[in-house]
Amino acid sequence: MSHVVSPIREKLVTGGKSYHDVTHDICKQVEGEPTKEWKWAFGISCIIFAYGAYCLFYTWWQGIGVWGLNKTVGWAWDITNFVWWVGIGHAGTLISAVLLLFRQKWRTSINRSAEAMTIFAVLCAASFILAHMGRPWLAHWALPLPNTFGSLWVNFNSPLVWDVFAISTYLSVSLLFWYMGLVPDLATIRDRATTKASKFWYGLFSLGWTGSAKTWARYEYMSLILAGISTPLVLSVHTIVSMDFATSVIPGWHTTIFPPYFVAGAIFSGFAMVQTLLLITRVVFKLEDYITIEHIEMMNIVITITGSIVGIAYLTEFFIAWYSGVEYESYAFINRATGPYWWAYWMMMTCNVISPQLFWAKSIRTNLMVSFFLSIVVNVGMWFERFVIIVTSLHRDYIPSSWAMFSPTRYDIGDYIFSFGLFFTLFFLFAKFLPVVNMAEVKAVMKGVSTNYPAKKAKASTKTDE
């Protein structure tokens, strides 16, 4: 039964769409020939992917000596990129799971693409984990498998092993959640399919879905439980990532506020990436009636809140570094702000703390161009945050004679480019072959949130609403 929605709420579906219009608008790009814009975008991302794949292959072939690492700075772009991508991934789960538990209707238009982004971002993150192992073909050594070394097992007390379990659970559960969300929509495409190939493929993956009331009732319970377990899962993932640092005794890393601080940062950067992608997608696929200014504004509000939490975390760790009285800890932070990497620190402060505060002004958070620009600024800032935490904490250790700087080589940069190529190639494939908006969920919330709903229906719904 449709819920009562306050009439002063902004509409989430505009343009007087009917249920059939939703089906038509979303299926259009799946069914039609790829557009010229899509071919160009896909072609360029394939070229970037190919160049990145060469760099990654070279890294694997030669070993991580091709990176700019040295004896002092043993982690740099690899782990920075890993944490950055994992963080970006968090927004998809937040939108699909946490906002489902909070019954936020605006999530329905954006959850599908945000979840897809999660999966692709986690894959990018995993590529750095594999690469930084140096010998990726031995990656299975991180798993508790019986082996020939006298059955020596992995150390379950180590945060790095927790990370292996957290990331792989997160990837597989997100994939499952996303796929189950796709099933009803795949059935819609299957029932509209005209070509033999699409009948076969969409028929294969739609699992024989018919949409009976009994199936839907179970489906709703299943989604709710998956959301319920994904919520603590997503919080645990970045908590465990932060423990990779926090459980060590390196000044600047050994900080108890890391878990909440990392989770807030993850949601912050993830929403910015969702914003970047959706602002493009809504224009390219003409989805302005489904991804409205209201959606953009909601995401900007989340960015402001999480950005403010991140800002407080930056100030807190600086304060605690002084208040603790530990001179090494104090030095690590003074060195971040005033040492040779001052520019990275202030880049991070400007992008992450100051720029999201601009969204307090309604005219800014509802402006598409500014939102697009600031969403990129936020992700630049979040990359620098991880760079600052990792590189500036390492580069000046306890012995001044071993102090060093880090400069990236073309393979550091190339492997980073690889992740962009992978991400965008997968995203463009997704956008072409799968429905980018969850049709069933949008239809389910349309009453009350859509403009110009036919008068007859409005009468019927007032009769039944409680």
Place this chain on the structure above:
Amino acid sequence: MSSTNNYILGVYDDEDEVLHAVSEVKSKGIKIEEVYTPFPIHGLDTALGHPRTRLPIAAFMFGCLGLVCAQALINYTMVFDWPMIIGGKDFFALPDWIPITFEGTVLFTAFGLVTTFCISNDLYPGKKPEILDIRITDDRFVMAINVDKNKKSAADIKKALKDSGAVEVNVK
């Protein structure tokens, strides 16, 4: 479902109308086989008299299984098979194992739940769906009534469906 013209389909174009129609048709003593919709309608399953799903119980059981499996693996490897002193800790370092125990619980719950869901609804890759009306996955809400399982005549059923607001009544 067989295609022996045993089904009368009431086609509706609005979720609230079909929900109302269910109680209206049922009050006339007509047994409804199932209602097919393009999206979930809250309260439809209870209106049809479907029992509450036991999926949450299954999910809880799978969660318990995941917890036990994760603990069993860690205890076997870290305490019994090859105990090692790590950071001066006890072999049985339970607090350190909470993250992986949690991940195992979530993993088993998710996969167990989805597998149970697919089995209970008879969904599997490549299954040929039994489609009563091609528009069910688009914008139509279809109430299916099996004539053989009803005492009322086909004409009465058709009339009841029309009266309840069906925009079309078809036979399949």
